[in-house]
Amino acid sequence: MAAASCLLSEDQFLCSICLMVFTDPVTLPCGHNFCNKCITDHWDINVQCQCPMCKRLYTTRPELWVNTFISEMAAQFRQSVQQEASCSSSEHQAAKPGEVPCDVCTGTKLKALKSCLVCLASYCETHLEPHLTMAGLKRHQLIDPVEDLEGRVCTKHDKLLELFCKSDQMCVCMLCTYSDHKTHDVVPLTEECEGKKAELKETEAEIQQMIQKRRLKLQEIKRSVELSKLNADREIVEGVQVFTALKASVERSQAEFIKTIKEKQRATEIQAEGFIKELEEEISELMKRSTEVEQLSLSKDHLHLIQSFSSLNTAPTTKDWTEISIRSPLYQGTVRRALIQLEETLSKQIKKVFEAELKKIQQYVVDVTFEPYCKLNQSNDNCRCVLSKQGFTSGRFYFEYQVSRRSRWTLGVTTESNMMRRITLSPSNGFWTLSLKRVGGFFASGDPSVCLSLKSQPEKVGVFVDYKEGLIFFYDVDTGTHIYSFTGCSFTDKLYPFFSPCVNDGSFGFWLGISIREPRLILH
Template structure:
């Protein structure tokens, strides 16, 4: 029975007189069904003629009414299932939920709002809108809290139009009064327009969120770099100052040792003088006693026979010109401090250069040359680690990535964030250029290699002219010839730096750069020059400086 009732619609169980589910349903001769009480009362009121309320069929005599047990059972089953549904829908409205406007006392939760009646209905009170013909034509929507907001306050009609001129919702009567000749659109059409605008705004907001998340990532990365830099700087500071203090302590110990040595020599000389003088004093005291004894002799002959001249009796030294030479310490400390300052200056610079180089070497990346970008005059090793200029131009396809005029080649790797570092051996070359370029750099035309055109590089010309490809070009005065050049880039800081790795010397830095594209390492070994510049540029593995 239950399965059968589920296949039938609610209208098939409604009495057309009371518009409710059949109660004791009866079937009259024309085949239509009614509640027994409903059809009986109907015929009692209209006793002159017995007509069917549905098809208007006339019966000569009043039909005998008997309950249709089959329909009664199905109606009972339907009423039971409908009642269960009502119980499920009969939920008390909670704070923030739209209550039913019809319920008295305890308000149930509204399931729908009627835009025609301007009221909200729970499951029980919504049923007429679902069954009655006129009510079924009403416009239902999801529960609306404030129905008054959907009604024109002046004309008490539904707000179903939108005035673009005044940017407000209006009813149909408003368009022939206050909003006459205004730009009026259907609420649905304006809804679609605004919805499209909201979708565009959502896309724009999502892009803004994406950009800000990227900014957060970059900021966090910079924060991490700052922390790492601070820790490394502290470690370098401790190491440098410890080394400088050790040097100062060593020099202090040396000057103390030198002063003590001089003082010791002076003390030994003084002790020698004192000892010798004390010995002579003992001899003189003894001679004094002898002289006193001789002076007591009264016999002339005896005195003359016993007398010995002082020069013969005494072996003494003439101390008139003898003196102790005190060592002079004047200027010793000043001179030592000056020498120490010079030593500390040299060591400090050397330690700072090594620390700076070691710091950037921690961002070493494995760089490999990209064959598709190489100028046809260039020859690359199979492992992509060496490049040199050949003696002839190779027949290669002129793709968009290849440099056609300049003897350049790029790396396979590109970077749009963070830091990176690599080293290149330039031994035996008289001409070379190294650095980084923008991804969109012109690879076909003749343009100056400068930051304005997307190049940040240094190079060697004519075997001894080191320069930076800035505008204007800056010459570099170097004490030694670099054999290995290190290249360091910090994307967010806008920094490109170059180092002489073997001497641990900073060569040059481009600062304040504004990078908005990917950067790629680039290499130019220079032309062959009849074999004088045939040596390759070699990307070498990075070994941290001791």
């Protein structure tokens, strides 16, 4: 090691161009030594041939001869270093998979501590020592050990990539600035790196904002799941209460039905028991009289027979049973009356459920503003209509129409694209509507239309739409009853609330002014 250190203490063994130990060293007429390739490349890119050290100018490129003395000394240096590395390799830990090995070690490759961007090699602790002690090697740029150091060298000039061309957005070497990138905007890598670091800070800030937004969204989703679970639990409790009440009502109706049947049967049994008792008493009395008559007929006492004849010859007083009978009670209608009573109870319960459902749905009420639109062709009639300015492509929304004192109307939702032509109202054409016709009653749009049976004409109709689930519900707001539902719809276009009074009498301004109720704004 001492011998190697002595050899390396002299700067004469380092090329002043590449700052590495000489490779094929040559001597110029001025006496300065360089690597053959280094001085040749240097002269190739310069017009004048001069010594890089003393600046001596040569009119013609001098012939280069290898300096055998320096070449031998360099070879001895490399050999001594390799021997020292071989001796000490067993004393240090070998490089593990994934770690950068030393490029100088022979045999077992030790773990590299640093990589040199000038030498393009990685060194273990032993082989790194010259870069820490020699004046020339101290100027080399050391970094944490990395692989693929060849990727840090210009493939064209075999020089370190230490500059950045902003024009072509690529790393270049010093020689590139004299050729392909001569007129380009070139800056040191350190300067460009500072700019990139500033951009990375902005990127990091943006990423942190994105992370924060997603954390908030994560909390929002978790909260939504919690609220959904609370809603589901509440719905289960309310639903169980409803079904429990219905079950109790059915059981009461069943018990009352059975009680009614049994009471009728018991009344029949009581009546029959009375008749049976009377008949048994009369039979007993008649049998007694029959015995007395038989005994009297056999009597040999003529006086006794004559005296008793008048009393025994007359039949005892009995009831006329000719028209008396026991009829089975008439049970027909008992089940029907029980079911009618149960239906009334069920209707009341359904009404309560619909009222609660409508109340929940009304939280999605939106504020809509209507404006006149085109004419439509519905059942061959020209119908004026209005369309809301607001359209919906997601979520849930609810709105109401005041339809009292109107003998004809059509309302619901539609897609604006289908409002551009005369068309028949149907879901296949983008219309989900409810209609009251002057002749024929209520209809839901369909292929064909669905005739509805309503007990009374609604004065106010509520419409609820769940865009994602493909649901449209129509309600009688005043009675809280459900009118009709469109389910399993697949919405892709924007939906607009739609209304038409189905008149063609020129009263457009009248019905536009008073027939549309504009609800409060609560968007979800």
